[in-house]
Amino acid sequence: MRRPITRALTGALALASAAALAPLASPAPAAADSVIIGGAPVRSADTPWVVALSSRDRFGGIRAGQFCGGVVVAPTKVLTAAHCLGREVLGTAVSEVRDLRVIAGREDLRAPGGQEVPVQHVLIAPAYDPRTSSSDLAVLTLASALPVGHVIKTAARGDAANTPGTAAAVYGWGDTTGAGTYASALRAAPVQVQPDTVCARAYPGTALGGRYTPATMLCAGDAKGGHDACQGDSGGPLVAQGRLIGIVSWGSGCGRADSPGVYTRVSEVLPTVADKL
Template sequence: MRRPIIRPLPTALALASVAALTPLVTQAPAAADSVIIGGSAVRSSEIPWVVALSSRDRFGGTRAGQFCGGVVVAPTQVVTAAHCLSREVLGTTVSEVRDLRVIAGREDLRGSGGHEIPVRTVRLAPGYDPATSSADLAVLTLAAAVPAHYAIATARRGDAAYRPGTPATVYGWGDTTGVGTYSSTLHAARVQVQPDAVCARAYPGSVMGGRYMPATMMCAGDARGGRDACQGDSGGPLVAQGRLIGIVSWGSGCGRADAPGVYTRVGEVLPTVADRH
C-alpha cells in the first residue's frame, strides 16, 4: 500500500521507504512517517548539517518534540519537506505553532546539548502541490545563525550526483524497524540513486499509489530492499558526493525492493524558492 503523500518523518531514520502517517500519541497531531531502515547510528557532530524540527506543544516532550528532519544550507537557512508544515501533520496551521524550532548539534534528543533555534519565517516552494507532492520543499529562516561550518553544499541541476547508481546516504530520527521503533539518536542508511524508469514503474499513479514526477522528484533505495527512509524521516537529507541532492518526501512501505523512497529533487526545486540565502 502506498505511503500517504503527507508524511513528515519525525524520529529515527529507517532505511526503508516512507510509510503512512503515524500519530506519535493518541489524540495528538499526526507525525511524519518515514524512518531509517537498514541503517546505523551516526554522530551529529560529524554531520552537523542534519537537524531536527521540533514542537513540544504539538508532539510532546519525548525526543524534544521532534517530528521531521531538515538540513542546514546556510547559517540561517534550513531546507525541509513542505508537507512537514501542513495542517495534516501539525494539526493546525504552521502560523499557530508558536514553539516551532530547529535542533542542531544534539547527539541525543533526550538530552540538552546543541542549539535550539526558533524559526522566524517559512517559505514553501512556489510549485508545491500537496495533492501530488510535486516540489515538496520548504525553506525555514532561523531567528539566529548556526556556525557556518554546519551548512552543506547543494546540488545543482544536472549534477553528476544524480546519475543512476550513485551511492547516497539518507539521514533521520525516524522508525528504524517499520513498526514504530523511533530513535532518539541520529541514524543513516546507504542507498543508491535509482533510474527514473525504475521510479516510474514503481509509482505509475494507480488508484492505490502516487505518481512519480521526474521534473521535481528522484528516488533512491536498494535493489534488494531493506534500506530506506520511513516514518519520522520526512524532510531529512539525501546526500551524495558531499552534496545535498534530495529531501525525504514519500513512498510505499519501508525498505521494499519494488518501491524505492521518493525524494524532492533539490537541484530543480530549491532554486525556485526566492530569497533562500
C-alpha cells in the same frame, strides 16, 4: 501497490504514541511517516547539517518534540519537506505553532546539548502541490544563525551526484524497522540513486497511489530492499558525494525492494526559491 505515504507523523499520532510509551524506558515515536531502515548511528559532529524539526506543544517532550528532519543550507536557512508544515502533520496552521524550532548539534534527542533555534519565517515552494507531492520543499528562516560549519553544499542541475548508481545516504530519527521502533539517536542508511524508470514503474499513479514525477522528484533506495527512510524522516537529507541531492518526501512502505524512496529533487526545486536564501 499500497498507497504511498509521506514520511512524517501527525501531531495526534505522535502524542498518542508518546502517551502509550510514557511509562516505558524506550523512546516515543516521532512525528513523521518516514524512518531510517537498515541504518546505523552517526555523530552530529560528523553531520552537523542534519537538524530535527521540533514542537513540544504539538508532539510532546519525550523526543524533544521532533516530528520531521531538516538540513542546513545557509547559517539561517534550513530546508525541509513542505508537507511537514501542513495541517495534516501539525494538526493546525503552521502560523499557529508558536514553538516551532530546529534542533542542531544533538544526535540523541533525549539528551541535552546542541542548539534549539526558533523558526522566524516559513516559505513553501511556490509550485508545491500537496495532492501530488510535487515540489515538496520548504525554507525555514532561523531567528539566529548557526555556525558556517553546519552548512552543506547543494547539488546543482547536471551534478554527477544525481546520476543513477551513485552511492548516497539518508539521515533521520525516524522508524528503524517499519513497525514503529523510533530512534532517539540520529541514524543514516546507505542507498543508491535509482533510475527514474524504477520509481516510475513503482509509482505509476493509480486510485491507490501517487505518480512519480522526474522533473521534481528523485528516486533512491536499495535494489535488494532493507535500506530506506521511513516514518519520522520526512524533510531529512539525502546526501551523495558530499552534496545535498534530495529531501525525504514519500514512498510506499519502508525498505521494500519494489518501492524505493521518493525525494524532492533539490537541483530542480531549490532554484525556485533560491532568491530567498
